[in-house]
Amino acid sequence: MNRSTAAVLATVLTCLLVTVALPLSFPSAGPTGFDRSADDRLHAALDGHHGVYRVLVTPSDPWVVLPILLAAALWYLRSDRWRAGFLVVAPELAVLVNTAALKPMWHRHLKDYLAYPSGHTVQFVAVATALVLVAATRRVRAILATLSVVLLAAVAVGMVGVGYHYPTDILGGTATAVGLVTAQWATVRGRFAANPPAGFSARRP
Template identity: 55%
Template sequence: MGVLVTVLVPLAIPAGGGPAGADRGLEGVLQRACERDPGLFRALVIPSDGYVLIPLLLLGVLWYARRGDLFAAGFLLVAPELAVAINTWALKPLWHRHLHHYLAYPSGHTVQFVAIATGFVLVAADGRTRIAVGVTAAVVLVPVAAGMVGLGYHHPTDIVGGAAAAVALVSAMYLGADRPRRR
């Protein structure tokens, strides 16, 4: 599903870049709200910043390593950042959607946030923990997305594509890495 969404979203993007039809209404509402309280919108995007995500990721790596689960520690160390690299060096240039002076689709902040969350979901020891991590990430992603759109960093479709790409990439890496381990 993630691959399908990542590939289909660009079909809705106008040839010149700009917002898709689905982007316009939400962008207008959020950007007007941001004009009234830009500080709030800057605060909303903080959970997607590297200075928050990387220490969280490293804490997870250390926690799993200390527990002796070297597969989980290694997977968390490599997979999310490899997803970011694939997004930056392959997916963004492939779709070439510009916003301001940068390539915006799929959203790199969203890929990093969702890739780390997906990594934690996949290495979790039990279903209850997987659900808790997944729900927490989804709940946090909503205001982060609102902040990115309100501040004009991304169109909503950039965020949808980034989330889908991250889930697809990290899940594929997990399947590829976990299969030999189970043998």
């Protein structure tokens, strides 16, 4: 097993472990101690700023995420249909698995909906992960990864502030999305290596 394969496997297994282990900390109803502590600190820092919370959630809204995903897929369609196809299929498959299987499995309710893993988080992180994985160079991957982490932090603050999710829902959603998309990428990445986008060498980092 080479180093790259080992890293991918470690990422998928770690994400799986986090997704499965977090629900073990959930009480029969309501938030965990960590959830309550994070919520109290957040509201103490931004008390009375509900509008700010809603703005911070915006990057995870479908009307923002899906056009970015479509634009990226169209960009890659000119030079590499495998990457374009991956961008279209992988994130949405992750969302489908989360909605149809994982949420009902854990059955964690918040208000009138199933909250774990967070669907907003899964969609946002799945798209971000796919974009990072298909990027042609290390520099682009680093830029996209950094931007994604910053935006995810903002989204997390917004969702907790508005009351959409507990912090543990967001942690679980992040692990779920990264794990599912990385697992899909591992099955097809040989195609990417064999078909670099136009203008890039297959050997270029």
